[in-house]
Amino acid sequence: MAEVERLAAELAALGRDAIKVGRPLDREGGLREFDILAGRGFISFLAVPRHECVYVCNVTWYG
Template identity: 70%
Template structure:
């Protein structure tokens, strides 16, 4: 188990405002799992260039949306930076 944590960036209110409760719960579940990966979170999800690091995408509910996150080893944190929900 990793000592990494996760957080919203810029804020929970900004990113989750107006989203269904179930979507927010799924985002938080995924963020918890990403933080548990620790440094390996840099390899999770996808990125257009298929390289580690940088802003990465992770699908929600089979493609009905996605979250974008940044794994920052220096902070030992996964930051949820954007949530896109198509509904």
């Protein structure tokens, strides 16, 4: 939980540049994915610059 909170805070600190972080690499915006816990999971998020928000949509952990 602490790792997800830390990543969410860092994504929020990026501001408008959060639309360029993670997968997919070939485009900006939309639902993004970012690996967490050394590849043992990922976080899906939506960065919305117009709302000045980053929405964490899903966290998947492979245990």
